[in-house]
Amino acid sequence: MRDILVTLIVFASLPLIIKNPVNGVLMWIWISVMNPHTQGWGFAPTFPFAQIIAVMTLFSLATSRAPKTLPAGGITFALLAMVLWMNVTTLFAIFPAASQVQLAKVMKIMLMSLVTMVVIRSRQDVHRMIWVLVISLGFYGIKGGIFTVREGGNFRVWGPIGTFIGGNNEIALALIIAIPLMRYLQLSTGRRWVRHGLTITMLLSCMAALGSYSRGALLAIAAMLGLMWLKSRRKMLGAAIIALLAPLVLQFMPERWMERMDSIAEYEADTSAMGRINAWHMAYNLAKDRFFGGGFEISEPFVFHLYAPNPGAVHAAHSIYFQALGEHGFVGLALYLLLGTLTWRSASWIVRNSGDDPELQWSSNLAKMIQASLIGFAVGGAFLSLLYFDVPYYLMAAVVATRALTEQRLASRLIKAR
Incomplete structure (x- = not known):
């Protein structure tokens, strides 16, 4: 069925x-x-x-x-430069055949991200896109949140098998990205039942993220909620809500969840954490030795034998930053960081230039919430191999469209003022 x-x-x-x-x-x-x-x-x-x-x-x-035509701007040019550089690094890949296969998959994602930038032009288009993202991820938030509450947090939440968000860590980060987008939609509607429904979805998504037992997700939630609080207009109310709900949620989780979160401070004794650090050293050493990086699919014993401090501990990068560094070298990492920085600055520009205009309140709210989503991804992504996860690229497209609409509104106001 x-x-x-x-x-x-x-x-x-x-x-x-x-x-x-x-x-x-x-x-x-x-x-x-x-x-x-x-x-x-x-x-x-x-x-x-x-x-x-x-x-x-x-x-x-x-x-x-x-x-x-693609909207002209720094975000677009940085993304195109990164796409071009990925194709160049593939020519010098350590494993050409496997790298070509992965390149084809990544280029499909990048192509549709660029198409998104081309066609998403109006406020309605942006709003609909955010709704689609929220519905797509909120489904797993509701499902995982109910599961966590029903089982008392004793079992891990997982995402759909065989996808970017199939793992427990990955689905947690995806939900953390989605929560600020839910808040934007809540601010944009006057329908009480929609607002209440989004509140429930946000709470269940938070429970699902915690129920994943992801330590990186806990750090990402803290970063995301912290920025949402800083961007909010009613900081005292926000602080009171967080102070009230956080202890209740944490007390609900079982003892073994607490023990796993406590292990963040004792990473030297954690095999998984040390495996990731070993992979990060490998990526750094490889990038120092090879200007173009290793290309896609470098988590192989041969590569770890050459570049890792512990050659026997073969792991995926488990970090968007070290994944970019290992696969595409220092230039690839620089382009990725530039792309993120330009997106952040463009969102900040929207906030600065739309706050005093009621017609642009939606764009200010969206830019703030996208920043909260991106800070969650930036923190949580430091521990996951999600460099090619498509949701952040769609949010970049939303920022590009929102800035263009904000500029159009400001230009029309200037013309009227004359």
């Missing part, structure tokens, strides 16, 4: 995609972030829904009368 439902939704959307490529982008985000087909038990998990949606979206974009 689930397989048939997803199939009906996807094929019913194709005429809408042909009519407007924005619909194609929204469907792509839904299928790639939520991965609803993985919840089926028949043919759906292996059916090429994403490819069908991507092809139809590109066809719709090619035949549409809508603008087909």
Whole structure:
């Protein structure tokens, strides 16, 4: 039944995609972030829904009368430079065949991220995209939160198998990214039932993130909530809510959860933590030795034998920063950090220039919440191999579109003032 439902939704959307490529982008985000087909038990998990949606979206974009140019700006140029550099580093990859396979997968993600930047132009488009992201990740937040409460936090929460967010650490970080977006939608609606529904979803998503037993998620939650509090207008109320709820939530979790969180301060005795540090040393040593890095798929015994302090402890990078460093060298890491910095600064520009205009209150709220999402990703991503996770790139596209809309509004106000 689930397989048939997803199939009906996807094929019913194709005429809408042909009519407007924005619909194609929204469907792509839904299928790639939520991965609803993985919840089926028949043919759906292996059916090429994403490819069908991507092809139809590109066809719709090619035949549409809508603008087909990328928005000019630092974020766009930095992303294009990073994409180009990934192709260059693949030419010098340690494992050419495996690197080419992974490059093809990553380029699909980057292509659709660029398409998102092209077609998401209006406030309505941005708002709909945020809703799709919240629905896609909120589904697992509600599901995982209920599971955590029902089981008393005694079992870990996992994401959909075979996806970016399949692991317990990964689903936790994805939910942390989603929570500020839920808050933005809450600020944007006047419907009481929607606000209450989003409040429940945020609380359950937080419980699901904690129920993942991810230590990195705990740090990411703290960073995300801290920035949301700093960006809020009612800081006293926010501090009171956090002070009231945090002890209740932490006391609800079982003793073994507490023991795992306490191990953050004792990482030297933790095999998993030391394995990650060993992988980070490997990435740094490799980047020093090879200007272009090692290319994709370098977590192999041969590479660790050459560059790791402990050659026998072979691990994935477990860090977006060291993943970029090991696979694409210091230039790749610099481009990735530049991309994040430009996105952050662009969001800050939106906040600074839209605060005194009621018509731009939505853009200020969105920019603040995207910053909260990105700080959570920046902290949690320091411990996960999620360099190519697509959600942050969609948020970059949202920032690009929101800044363009803010600039248009400011320009129109200036013309009227004259």
